[in-house]
Amino acid sequence: xxxxxxxxxxxxxxxxxxxxxxxxxxxxxxxxxxxxxxxxxxxxxxxxxxxxxxxxxxxxxxxxxxxxxxxxxxxxxxxxxxxxxxxxxxxxxxxxxxxxxxxxxxxxxxxxxxxxxxxxxxxxxxxxxxxxxxxxxxxxxxxxxxxxxxxxxxxxxxxxxxxxxxxxxxxxxxxxxxxxxxxxxxxxxxxxxxxxxxxxxxxxxxxxxxxxxxxxxxxxxxxxxxxxxxxxxxxxxxxxxxxxxxxxxxxxxxxxxxxxxxxxxxxxxxxxxxxxxxxxxxxxxxxxxxxxxxxxxxxxxxxxxxxxxxxxxxxxxxxxxxxxxxxxxxxxxxxxxxxxxxxxxxxxxxxxxxxxxxxxxxxxxxxxxxxxxxxxxxxxxxxxxxxxxxxxxxxxxxxxxxxxxxxxxxxxxxxxxxxxxxxxxxxxxxxxxxxxxxxxxxxxxxxxxxxxxxxxxxxxxxxxxxxxxx
Numbered sequence: 001x002x003x004x005x006x007x008x009x010x011x012x013x014x015x016x017x018x019x020x021x022x023x024x025x026x027x028x029x030x031x032x033x034x035x036x037x038x039x040x041x042x043x044x045x046x047x048x049x050x051x052x053x054x055x056x057x058x059x060x061x062x063x064x065x066x067x068x069x070x071x072x073x074x075x076x077x078x079x080x081x082x083x084x085x086x087x088x089x090x091x092x093x094x095x096x097x098x099x100x101x102x103x104x105x106x107x108x109x110x111x112x113x114x115x116x117x118x119x120x121x122x123x124x125x126x127x128x129x130x131x132x133x134x135x136x137x138x139x140x141x142x143x144x145x146x147x148x149x150x151x152x153x154x155x156x157x158x159x160x161x162x163x164x165x166x167x168x169x170x171x172x173x174x175x176x177x178x179x180x181x182x183x184x185x186x187x188x189x190x191x192x193x194x195x196x197x198x199x200x201x202x203x204x205x206x207x208x209x210x211x212x213x214x215x216x217x218x219x220x221x222x223x224x225x226x227x228x229x230x231x232x233x234x235x236x237x238x239x240x241x242x243x244x245x246x247x248x249x250x251x252x253x254x255x256x257x258x259x260x261x262x263x264x265x266x267x268x269x270x271x272x273x274x275x276x277x278x279x280x281x282x283x284x285x286x287x288x289x290x291x292x293x294x295x296x297x298x299x300x301x302x303x304x305x306x307x308x309x310x311x312x313x314x315x316x317x318x319x320x321x322x323x324x325x326x327x328x329x330x331x332x333x334x335x336x337x338x339x340x341x342x343x344x345x346x347x348x349x350x351x352x353x354x355x356x357x358x359x360x361x362x363x364x365x366x367x368x369x370x371x372x373x374x375x376x377x378x379x380x381x382x383x384x385x386x387x388x389x390x391x392x393x394x395x396x397x398x399x400x401x402x403x404x405x406x407x408x409x410x411x412x413x414x415x416x417x418x419x420x421x422x423x424x425x426x427x428x429x430x431x432x433x434x435x436x437x438x439x440x441x442x443x444x445x446x447x448x449x450x451x452x453x454x455x456x457x458x459x460x461x462x463x464x465x466x467x468x469x470x
Contacts, residue, residue, distance in 0.1 A: 005340065005350040007041045007052055010034060018045030027328070027451040028362050031055065035363075041349055047191070051356040052349075057364045057394065059343045060401050063333060063357055064409035066341070070333035070357055072411045073098065083189040084251035085205060086244045093239050100233050105414040107226035114306055116158065116224055117421045123154040124422075125301060128429045132298035135467050140439050142461040143272075147265045151426060152176045155257050159227050160249075161220035175211055178204050183258060187450050205250075212249035213242055227252070259455040260419045263405075264426055266326040266455070267319050270377045271427070272438050272464060277318055277379035282431045284314045289432065296432040296469070309424050317382035317389075319423055320403060323455075324365045325377060327405035330452035331359040360452070361404035369394045370402060405455070432469075439463040 002009055012018035023030050023046050031053060034042055040056040054063055063070060074090050077098070081088040089098045106112065127150050131139075153172050163171045185201040195202045210216070217223075217231070230252065234245040271278045288311075289295070294302055310316075335351040342348045351357065366374040370392050371381065382389050382403075392402035401408065406416040413419070430436065440463045446456040 003350055005348070006352075007043045007349050008038045009050070010038070010042060010044045012045055017047055020047040024448075024451065026448060027330075027360065028366065031360055031363060041347075043355075049356050050352075051358050052351065053358050053360060055360075055363060057367075057370075057399055057401055058397065059347075060359055060408065062341065062343050063331075063359060064401075066333075067410050069336050069339055069341075071336050072333055072409075075332055075334050076411070079190060080251055082192070083186070084247050084254070085209065086247035086251070087240075094237050097233070097237060097240075101230070102414075104226060104229045104233065107224070107229055108415050108418050112225055113417055113421075116226070116418060117306065117309075117425070118303075119222075119224070120154060120158045120418075120422055121302070121304060121425050123157045124150070124425055124429055127154055128433055129298045131466075132433055132468055135434065138465045138467045140463055140465045143269060143464045144262075144265045144458055144461040146464070147268060147426075148176070148180070148261050149173075151261050151264050151422070152179070152257055154426075155260070155422065156253070157222075159224045159253070159256060160217065161223035164219065164221050175208065178208050179253070179257075182208060183254070186254075186258070187453060190453055209243060209246045209250045212246035212253075214245070217249070255413075256415060256418075260422060262455040262457050263323060263326065263419070264423050265458060267322040267423055267427060268430070269444060269458070269462070270322045270325070271318060271379070271431075272436060274377060274379060277377075278431070278436075280314045280379065281312075281318055281427070284312055285428055285431050288312065298433065298468075302429070302432065304425065304428070306421075309421060309428075312424065312428070313383055313386070313388055314380065315424055315427060316420075318379040319420070319427070320382045321377060321379055323405040324371070324381075324403055326446060326456050327365065327454065328362045328446075328448075328451050328456050329405065329407055329454050331361065331404070331408050331411055333357045333411075359404075359408065361401075361408075364399075364402065364404065367394065370399065430466075434466040435469050436464060436466045439465045 010019060012020075012022075014021070019030070023044070034044065034053070035055045040059070041052065041054055043050050043052045054060065077088050077090050087093065108116070131150075153169070153176070156172050156175070162168060165171060181204045182201060185195075185198045188198055189195060189201075195205070214231075227249070230248065231245075234240055234248065271281060286296075288308060289302070292308070294300065296302070333356070335353055335355040335357065337353050339351055340348050341351055341357075364370060368374050392399050406413040406419075442460070442462060444458045444460055444462050447459040448456065450456050
């Protein structure tokens with residue numbers, strides 16, 4: 001039953017599930033259809049939850065800045081603890097652990113970020129150097145598999161350190177293969193489906209977590225400060241078992257690569273699909289190398305400062321454009337009490353304790369009022385007069401939020417700066433070292449099974465070929 005002042009409710013005819021099936025099939029289309037019928041604010045019953053969607057981007061700020069009545073961390077903790085198999089932090093057994101883990105994110109900003117990025121660049125160069133030694137003539141690989149292989153190993157070594165055994169590459173490859181199997185079940189775990197119903201997923205998760213037990217991690221050499229700080233923090237909590245600590249480390253690995261790998265794929269795929277974009281980004285890369293007196297090729301180390309990375313405007317614009325097109329994160333908040341949420345223009349509506357409030361930025365990203373021809377890839381969309389473009393409008397008004405692949409407010413991804421650096425460095429080295437082109441002509445579409453969970457995966461892989469640039 002709706003109370004006076006509450007948004008219209010779309011219940012669906014299936015008990016409990018409500019509109020879950022149609023939402024899962026194509027959330028973007030479903031939400032646009034409801035917006036046409038009910039306006040910019042409506043509530044949908046999805047799998048037992050009442051989710052109120054805010055469709056007007058000018059109202060986003062009233063949700064994002066209200067962190068007192070609209071909470072995120074408890075919801076995230078509940079989902080992550082269940083997905084990655086560690087005890088919830090909000091139960092009270094681990095005083096201040098949540099806050100202390102949040103403080104550790106300082107190692108993903110400022111000077112520590114520069115150090116981490118330098119290590120990532122070195123590790124990417126080592127992998128590309130090895131690829132160069134293989135690619136004397138045209139080499140053909142599957143693009144998603146290639147991105148996954150390179151980004152997973154470089155990220156793993158950067159964060160957790162090198163596996164010193166003679167078969168170190170093989171060990172990381174085995175972890176990666178299990179990670180891919182687990183990741184395929186991630187949308188089902190996030191949807192609260194019991195892991196026991198997901199085949200071998202429980203066994204694979206346990207094996208992955210065992211890699212991060214202290215006796216294994218101490219063998220790895222040259223790990224990052226952020227992982228070391230987390231290790232030191234976990235040691236202060238006696239009630240946190242060895243398996244629980246390892247599960248936290250595994251969750252951090254997933255957070256580090258689960259979205260970065262598909263985002264890297266889409267950035268590469270769109271560049272190869274659009275020759276003019278590829279040429280512009282490559283010219284920018286070659287110009288930077290020339291102007292800084294650096295040589296390209298497997299025998300030379302390339303060093304990039306944060307400022308130099310930031311000044312690659314065509315590379316950043318192309319990356320932002322692919323993020324606009326492939327990101328599908330749902331920004332969730334949970335109402336902590338019954339209250340009236342006040343919005344712009346004297347609008348207000350009633351929320352009940354436990355209600356979910358959702359922003360769905362894909363609607364914004366594909367809005368033709370904000371982005372002309374939103375379904376088209378335009379690599380220079382985020383450039384104006386040779387500089388970064390940061391002003392976008394809807395109905396003649398400037399938008400505060402126009403690109404939201406990393407969440408918002410209290411749910412903003414703490415690793416977003418590192419993720420952007422990693423993807424830029426991957427593309428930089430790829431285009432500096434290799435001639436690259438698609439090896440088959442087929443359409444790759446977004447796989448909607450991760451709607452609302454971050455970066456969408458491709459529905460198929462596609463072959464590409466590369467050889468050393470002369």
